Amino acid sequence: MYETIKAMTFLDRGILLLTGFIAIYMLFILFKKQKEKAETENIFFIISFAVLLVSGLILIFTNWDSLLSPFVAVVAGLIPFGLALGLIKKFYPKFFKLYLVVLTIGLIMIAVTKFGNVLCQGSIALPVFHAIAGLTIFFVPICAVKSGKAKPAYINVTIGGTLIGLGGIALAFIKNGGQLLFFSPLIVLTILAPLLFLTALFFALGLTKGE
Secondary structure, X not given: OHHHOOOOXXXXXXXXXXXXXXXXXXXXXXXXXXXXXXXXXXXXXXXXXXXXXXXXXXXXXXXXXXXXXXXXXXXXXXXXXXXXHHXXXXXXXXXXXXXXXXXXXXXXXXXXXXXXXXXXXXXOHHHHHHHHHHHHHHHHHHHHHHOOOOOHHHHHHXXXXXXXXXXXXXXXXXXXXXXXOOEOHHHHHHHHHHHHHHHHHXXXXXXXXXX
């Protein structure tokens, strides 16, 4: 159990609060962009930052206990879900429907394994889902910059994707009773708050400076 390994510190809560401020800033920017020009990718980016904000607030008020909740596991998947789909829609729209189907199936599988009694132990749905979304977030900005579709600063999205991808996969392995490389439960909980902050920061830099 997470709560027997490491309690959330005031520093953790402070970092999560800063992450929330970045999320609020990005929501303001994205809502403004959507109002000026309605684009589907903005909706998916908004979903990601809104979930990031809510998840951070839940963690602040519940310690790390909420990480054990099946509901949180499913909802948190909306962060990479929204970012990956937003990037595909923005730069490679012809693949959007395919990605939407694949990632939606992934979320449904996660919900089934977390809320149902089917494959609840040792399910690979969560790690696989995070891997697909994470690789999408990693490679799409690089390809977009290389092809001239985005400015070099958009690479910051790749950095953010790398961070949240590694963290998400490591956390998923631990919740399923395993461990990814040296990412023990103690290490994951120690770096989780800073990881969320840096992820939000790099995503914000990429989305605001890279267009």
